[in-house]
Amino acid sequence: MNRSLERILPRVQKPARYTGGEYNAVVKDRRKVEVRYALCFPDTYEIGMSNLGVRILYGVMNNLPWCWCERVFAPWGDMEEEMRAEGLPLYGLESGDSIADFDLIGFSLGYEMAYTNVLNMLDLAGLPVRAEERHELSPIIVAGGTCAFNPEPLAPFVDIFSLGEGEDVSVELLELYRKAKGEGWEKEEFLQAAAQIPGLYVPSLYDISYHEDGTVAAITPRDGAPEVVTKRIVQDFNKSYFPVKTIVPSTEITQDKVTLEVFRGCIRGCRFCQAGYAYRPVRSRDPELLVKYGIEACKDSGYQEMTLSSLSTSDYRHLLKLCDGLLEWCEPEKVSLALPSLRADNFSMNLMHRLQHGKKSGLTFAPEAGTQRLRDAINKNVTEEEILQSCRTAFSGGWSSVKLYFMLGLPTETDEDVLGIADLAEKVYQAWRETTPEPRRGVRITVSTSFFVPKPHTAFQWEGQISMEEYQRRVKLLRDNMRGRSISYNWHDPDTSVLEAVFARGDRRVADVIEEAWRNGAKFDSWSEYFDFQRWQDAFASCGLSMDFYAARRRDKDEILPWDMISTGVRKAFLWREREQCYQNKITPDCRKQCTGCGADKLYPGGECDAE
């Protein structure tokens, strides 16, 4: 181990997250590999190691004998301070080598508030944050993940964005790099060639011009870069890589268990949900394969907890068969099985009952909106009766704690909808009174509201976010009308949601704000310990940009959106139609009932949607 690292570690909190050396970490001979990749997650080790995407890409890349992929996470403030004082640059956990000497550095972008950490990590590596100031073929900075669907706020910092699922395109990119390195290409030559690989967006090959009002006038590709870059998907999910043999951290992480990814995509089409549109079409794994993976992964890791993962687990056609198959092995082995993101129907409740063996952890529902009118408008296809029926089943089975999640500020929301949240909470309380076998134990109903953030590539990508003042007025309205000692109400702080709205639909000019705020100390913005809204307000002011322009402004139908060069496979016209359906309070059937022609089935040859 590096000597200066050894000196630093006794002085920092939780040093095990900075050492590597975990079971199943991949160590290769640095002299025998041709390409070295630093897979960076711009948050702490505990969060990053809980990310399934990181584990998949780590496995896929390390399966290439000529490539060595190492992990890098954002050091917490105390560690950063020590590293800077000691002159220790950001290093790969496996080798301890400085990542500035790696060939490629890839960031996983899961949430907008991690953007400043991307800059901070580049800086800790000793690299210029701007792509134009990095002239050599190495390192190439790559970024992927959900946020890459609007890459523009990070465009000046990143050389290549990878869109959609990374299993195949990462290998194609590495192969191209290997050739370029072998033949001694210039960086520019490499980037132009990379832009020809489907799913890779090279921002420096696109010129953006603006109208006087600040909206985008034109997006002009050059040097043969495509007009539109379409995301990649894994076509046959049964054949795609699953990390059976995966790193077992030696220190506790946020999701410390085996995660079984059941299917990708979602049939539901909630109009606010970026994942619901961006990960289409639905592709699932066979239950037999999942049972085999689950058992092997538990045996190899020693984990005694397994969780099923997908956007809406109860929509898996073979859920019962899968659970039976897993439980047959799990129960005698004392491995517990968790099923998050279930829908509020009776079938799921019975299933939960079976899984929990007398343990009654809290139940969570996300009705998202308080009235049926608004739930229809956002296409959240769940009825009040379904929610209440599930609660009754749960309460009569002995559950006594329910969490209800809502959003405030959804398009078309009125005060009636806001008050509907309090009504629904009250009805849940009545349901408890009618059904509980233990009235003396009491019940805890927790209502949480977050501040709606319009996301790109959704039906609401044209919408304005309501103002912070209006959000706070609605919070107060709800708070004043939330009665009963058994009901508690939490609301999300609006500051980060406004910034999230800015970054989610920002253009390339927002990059200046991110850099300015970072230079003034912004990092770990999703952590309250570090977040400072004033710093961001100052950064916008000094860059001459307005938060409202990005967050609060409603876009016209014909406006060129900053992310129009990116396609998720879902047509813009489809999204607009969904938006109009919202304003008419009309629901759209889910993909299984009927194909509504979103376009995502065209992403692969012979593709079909989930309709029966």
Place this chain on the structure above:
Amino acid sequence: MRNSNRLRFTKAGRAKYISHLDLMRTFQRAFLRAGIEITHTEGFNPHAFVSIPLPLSVGFSSQCEVLEFELRRGAELSEVPGRMNAVLPEGITVQKCYEAVKPVKALTYVNYIVTLEYENGAPFGAETAIRDLLSRESLVVLKKSKKAKSGQVEVDLIPLIAKFTVEGRRDTIALDLIIRAQNPGLNPELIVSAIREHCPEASPDYVAFHRKDVLDAQFQPWE
């Protein structure tokens, strides 16, 4: 519940920074990976029952860590080290696995090697100063305590140090200490802070702590 089997293992390199609780979890999982069945706790969340009689501070290395468990089936005691070493993280190595000989309460002393490192060479006279300090009749230091109202208690280090040698080299001074293990035990960090306080000229730039052996009351290896 009683555990009658013991593992003796090394904790070094990157594994030095694994905390006590994380280390127990690491072993619980490693037993499962190795396919060795050990006794479980009862209750809602049954888990492999392991205990470490003398937790090691984070950042210390050791060649004499002991973990107690109860083998049920899946392996002979003699196979356990090989099977475990195949599935343990880097830096943790099981040396042997055996039936407990002496009870935990017989564990009386620990042998530590504490290496004081000096970037510009060990200061002149530091070795003697440290030897003199540890040879005092009494050496009272303040120690953090959760029980005391003030958050601190006074501890006299001298009665807790059974034997010591001090050996100076060019850039380091090595302390070979045999100190009380428990009831009450002594953390060698307290000795280093006493050196910093009483012999500031001998303050090291960096200190490495290594646990070399665990001993009974007769200074014989505790197993």
